Amino acid sequence: MARSRxxxxxxxxxxxxxLVITTGRAVATVDRELGINEATLGRWVTAFKxxxxxxxxxxxxxxxxxxxxxxxxxxxxxxxxAFLKKASIFFAxxxxxxxxxxxx
Numbered sequence: 001m002a003r004s005r006x007x008x009x010x011x012x013x014x015x016x017x018x019l020v021i022t023t024g025r026a027v028a029t030v031d032r033e034l035g036i037n038e039a040t041l042g043r044w045v046t047a048f049k050x051x052x053x054x055x056x057x058x059x060x061x062x063x064x065x066x067x068x069x070x071x072x073x074x075x076x077x078x079x080x081x082a083f084l085k086k087a088s089i090f091f092a093x094x095x096x097x098x099x100x101x102x103x104x
Contacts, residue, residue: 008036010061016041017048 008016019030020041027045031038059067 010063010065013044013061017044020045021048 016030016034016036019025019034020027023030027042028038030036031041034041
C-alpha cells in the first residue's frame with residue numbers, strides 16, 4: 001500500500017533546519033524526533049548551508065511563502081481599487097445626469 005506524500009510548510013522546514021544547525025545534533029537524531037525522513041531533512045540542511053556559504057542573502061522558504069502571499073494580496077487590492085474607481089466615476093456621472101434633468 002502506497003503512503004501518501006506529506007507537505008511541509010516553509011516555516012516547519014526552517015525550524016527543522018535550525019534544530020540541526022544551532023544544536024549541533026546529527027540529522028539522524030533530529031529526523032527521528034520530528035518523524036521526518038533522514039534524506040529529506042538532509043536535503044533541507046544542505047540547501048540551507050549552500051545558500052549561506054555562497055554569501056547569498058537569499059530569502060528563506062518562509063519569507064518566500066510570505067512574499068508570494070503578499071504579491072497575491074497586492075494584486076487583489078489593485079483589482080478592488082480599479083473597480084471602485086470605475087464605480088465612483090459611474091455614479092458621479094449618474095448623479096450629474098440626474099442633476100441636469102432636475103434643473104430643466
